[in-house]
Amino acid sequence: MPRPSARSAASPGTLRFSVLGPLAVHRDERPLSLGPLKQRVVLATLLGSANCPVSVDALTDAVWPEEPPRTARKNLQVYVSALRTLLGEDDGDRPRLTHTGGGYVLRVAEDEFDLLRFRALVRAAEGQRPAPAARLLRQALDLWQGPPLGDDLRQSPRLAEEAERLELRHLTVYESWAETELGLGGAPAVVEGLRDLVERHPLRERLRSAWMCALHASGRQAEALAVYDDYRQLLARELGLEPSGAMAARYRAILAGDDRAGAPGPAAATPAVSRPAPVVLPPDLVDFTGHGEELRHLVDVLEDEDSAGVVLLSGPAGAGKTTLAVRAAHLLGERYADGRICVSLRAPDGRPRPQASVLAELGERTGRPELSGPGAWRDWLAEHRVLVILDDVPEESAVRPLLPCGGHGRVLLTARGQLGGLAPVHRVSVPPLGVAEALQLLTGLVGASRVRADREAALRIVRACGGSPLAVRVSGMRLAVLRHVPLREFADRLTDPAGALDELTSGDVSVRRWLADGWEALPAECGRDAGRLAAGTGDGPFGLSEAAEALGCDERHAVRVVEALIDAGMVTSPGGEVTAHAALYELPHLIRLYARGTRTGTPVLTPG
16 A cells, blocks of 8 residues: 655645756745655646646556556545645635546646746747847746756656656747847857757757857857857768758858857747748638527637637537538637647548647648647647647547647637547537528528529428538539439438438538448447437437337436437437436437448448
């Protein structure tokens, strides 16, 4: 059994948490004893995601990276209990360390935690004139007391990765401060510090360049030229490369005695290289129709400075989630001045993309290829007023490392399932289109005169589409091509369950294919259960007793099955609170057709 350390209940006083150096907690000016190594690993892991939930699995992995004992969960509870006693309550008389559905949250204020203060000072330097920017960046750097977390905690691979990420962030901020100081004529203040860092990071060109400029500005031209020569030889020997064109040009300027070479270049006027705000979004649909209430709510949430940093749009395939997200992003250009981007988390064949591939695209989209790890990405996201759409999320683990923990950035997720393992998340369900909205969309695609000529058939078409914007759009595109086909004939085709999905194809856009992608991503048991419900219940809503009969089980088990299908986005549930026995559930119309087809042997994809 572990031996926790919590010598006495927390006494009143101001707490200060430190990770920018050895892990430490002070109450007023008195350092607290943080207990044995494993207990300190738990604390450091919680501080690494301060004010955000950390799952039990993540804590277990940090404490026991190889083979956790059978008692791991119980041991974690002991460590958490000791830390809870040690840390006490925050200024709002709430426990600092609390349990959530998915793990634990450690609450700390910005002025209590050196890492949060560091990030805040760096953010405050953005956009400032050089003198105040340099002062703020120097204040941020002065918070550091040595290598982050200390050597003992780096025995945990998870914390070693966190420490490496923090060191990289420190290095980047130091480079920005040094360049800004050089632009202000402060070469003597930076030259020796740059020397020490270059010795530890000899291949980092930005450091070399700043050091070379600092030496030249201090009147040490020969040493400045030697810095370049050493770097050129090292690059050739280690990597077979040459210095960048910018650094080579600076070297030639110093060689020619140009006084303007004493600063690293235009970037010295600001703490970071100024780049145009990236806007990488799909085009907004000119005929965007419906979901007006959801759009207004979504825009309100994303405009609110105090709202959750993550918003989830959920709904079945073809519900219009991506279209809604993209419309909101286009409307919020002024709010997100640092950029708006959209990245899909699935490959064109519907398979989930590896996280490394997603991160590489995020780095490319933002013009920052150095964002190679989740930690660096979260830091950048916190420091920039940017809206990121992560589209078609397959599961929680695919996005959890990419989500912000405070700061300016917001992430908008779209997913077929509910992603119940994510918190805190603001959730918005995307319902089917109403009949009037669907008819408006169809009219815009096939023409008002054609709809007026046979309004009854047009209504049958949109009802057969089950309120799916994708299905209505595909129907309209198909009818726009097949202008000789009467609406009544097409409505007859769609109301035939055996062939309806085959009709919902236009060019390379296939509703069946969209449904198939979602179906194939389901756990096998969910697919089987959805098929049984589709076959064993009638069209429209069904109750728990009907579900139990269709599934061939008792109602207690049926509740678990239906709720698992709700979480997977295959079954819709009532909007308000109601007991499971009184609730009415529903399989979306097109999902029901697809599920019945899979049970009767209909091909999953249309031929060809």
